[in-house]
Amino acid sequence: MSSDRYINFANSDMGRRLVKAVGLPTPMHLERWQAGRLRPVEGTLLISAGPLADHIRLFAQRLTDSLYSFGSDIPGATAWAAEQGPKLKAVVFDASVLVRPEQLKQLREFFQPLLRSLDHCAHIVILGLAPSTLEAPVAASTQQAIEGFSRSLAKEMRNGGTVQLLHVDEGAQDQLEGALRFFLSPKSAFISGQVIRLSSCTAQVKDWSRPLAGRKAVVTGAARGIGAAIAETLARDGAQVVLLDVPQARSDLEALAARLGGQALPLDICSAEAVTQLLEHLNGGIDILVHNAGITRDKTLANMPVDFWDSVLAVNLEAPQTLTQALLDNGTLNDDARIVLMASISGLAGNRGQTNYTTSKAGLIGLARAMAPALQPRGISINAVAPGFIETRMTAEMPFTLREAGRRMSSLGQGGLPQDVAEAVAWLSQPGSGAVTGQVLRVCGQSVIGA
Numbered sequence: 001m002s003s004d005r006y007i008n009f010a011n012s013d014m015g016r017r018l019v020k021a022v023g024l025p026t027p028m029h030l031e032r033w034q035a036g037r038l039r040p041v042e043g044t045l046l047i048s049a050g051p052l053a054d055h056i057r058l059f060a061q062r063l064t065d066s067l068y069s070f071g072s073d074i075p076g077a078t079a080w081a082a083e084q085g086p087k088l089k090a091v092v093f094d095a096s097v098l099v100r101p102e103q104l105k106q107l108r109e110f111f112q113p114l115l116r117s118l119d120h121c122a123h124i125v126i127l128g129l130a131p132s133t134l135e136a137p138v139a140a141s142t143q144q145a146i147e148g149f150s151r152s153l154a155k156e157m158r159n160g161g162t163v164q165l166l167h168v169d170e171g172a173q174d175q176l177e178g179a180l181r182f183f184l185s186p187k188s189a190f191i192s193g194q195v196i197r198l199s200s201c202t203a204q205v206k207d208w209s210r211p212l213a214g215r216k217a218v219v220t221g222a223a224r225g226i227g228a229a230i231a232e233t234l235a236r237d238g239a240q241v242v243l244l245d246v247p248q249a250r251s252d253l254e255a256l257a258a259r260l261g262g263q264a265l266p267l268d269i270c271s272a273e274a275v276t277q278l279l280e281h282l283n284g285g286i287d288i289l290v291h292n293a294g295i296t297r298d299k300t301l302a303n304m305p306v307d308f309w310d311s312v313l314a315v316n317l318e319a320p321q322t323l324t325q326a327l328l329d330n331g332t333l334n335d336d337a338r339i340v341l342m343a344s345i346s347g348l349a350g351n352r353g354q355t356n357y358t359t360s361k362a363g364l365i366g367l368a369r370a371m372a373p374a375l376q377p378r379g380i381s382i383n384a385v386a387p388g389f390i391e392t393r394m395t396a397e398m399p400f401t402l403r404e405a406g407r408r409m410s411s412l413g414q415g416g417l418p419q420d421v422a423e424a425v426a427w428l429s430q431p432g433s434g435a436v437t438g439q440v441l442r443v444c445g446q447s448v449i450g451a
């Protein structure tokens with residue numbers, strides 16, 4: 001049961017009637033991934049025709065037990081007809097062939113008939129090409145147009161449905177399985193309206209039931225909240241985890257590390273000995289580095305004490321910069337390592353009373369973008385995850401009206417859970433997710449903030 005009382009009420013028998021009678025929106029209890037589940041799609045998956053969709057044929061039957069196709073023959077798939085088919089849990093539309101404006105009508109023709117056939121918490125993925133890779137201006141413009149369509153469709157989705165646009169570069173087709181396993185499944189329950197680019201990447205997941213097997217991960221701020229959920233999710237996916245948090249959090253940290261079969265590392269990331277202690281502890285090398293530790297010290301700039309400013313910048317931005325560079329210089333980050341920086345949508349949009357926090361979070365986004373090209377030759381990726389409103393101790397302490405606004409001002413009409421952020425980090429940590437680098441993945445239910 002969520003700590004969000006409105007969503008619980010709106011989904012109760014009495015609440016449902018009342019909410020409908022006064023015309024309020026009913027946010028849906030979102031489906032989440034349960035440990036032990038095998039199929040990314042539990043229900044019907046519909047795949048359109050197209051050159052990128054052709055690559056999905058090769059693994060489509062691993063995604064679902066109920067496969068339907070539209071406009072092409074896929075082995076094991078049934079032809080889809082809107083009036084006769086079952087409810088759809090997931091849809092993939094290949095829009096990569098749309099290069100002239102008159103072809104954009106195919107978006108309406110494909111999606112309109114099926115919108116009434118969507119199951120609850122349905123996930124739609126549109127495949128396209130990054131406009132910057134297309135020479136002809138009309139083709140680039142047509143592909144850019146699809147971004148507007150997908151973001152609006154995401155806003156029109158009902159019953160917990162999501163829509164994403166994946167730009168697939170030449171050579172990145174063999175990373176579609178990992179991306180679709182994430183974006184078509186409840187692992188991406190709280191992500192909608194996003195555009196993510198896949199580039200070619202040679203590393204591959206070997207075992208989809210334990211995609212992080214054999215990988216060693218470090219998570220900062222892992223004693224509670226989002227960091228604890230990340231450590232738990234990485235361990236679920238097979239990683240060996242080192243959980244780092246301040247020495248004051250030692251008992252929570254050790255309890256969680258013991259439960260996950262990982263190691264606890266009580267350490268203040270801003271302390272003078274942080275670099276040496278970390279290098280010493282990780283001398284066997286690491287594959288996944290998650291900079292999650294973060295603090296807020298909110299005040300408008302006019303009233304901001306110097307220690308509020310300095311402490312937030314030190315924990316949120318300077319420590320991730322210094323530690324990442326030290327781990328790279330020392331050779332502790334292995335080839336094909338994955339680095340994830342925990343930003344925030346307020347780092348994209350700005351937020352009153354948070355000049356220090358948003359400066360630090362925007363800086364992390366800048367760090368991901370700036371470091372990505374130099375790390376690519378070693379197969380190392382670096383990305384930022386930008387959560388929106390997530391139900392944690394940090395947000396429980398917000399004033400009531402701000403908290404309610406934060407929850408409702410998104411297409412999904414609710415806050416996310418730490419697990420939602422953790423699933424995004426776990427996906428970006430997979431070997432094949434080297435296809436994504438220098439990007440920002442928002443986990444915000446398509447919040448209107450900074451969109």
Ligand SMILES: NC(=O)c1ccc[n+]([C@@H]2O[C@H](COP(=O)([O-])OP(=O)(O)OC[C@H]3O[C@@H](n4cnc5c(N)ncnc54)[C@H](O)[C@@H]3O)[C@@H](O)[C@H]2O)c1
Nearest residue numbers: 221225226245246268269292293294344387389390392394
């Ligand atoms: N909760 C949200 O809605 C939300 C939204 C956007 C971004 N975020 C970001 O997600 C991250 C986690 O947030 P949360 O809500 O779980 O916060 P939280 O306060 O519950 O947890 C943060 C953890 O970081 C640890 N930490 C703080 N300073 C540290 C230091 N110097 N060294 C080592 N560890 C330190 C804390 O002890 C704590 O365990 C933060 O970076 C936060 O800015 C959260």
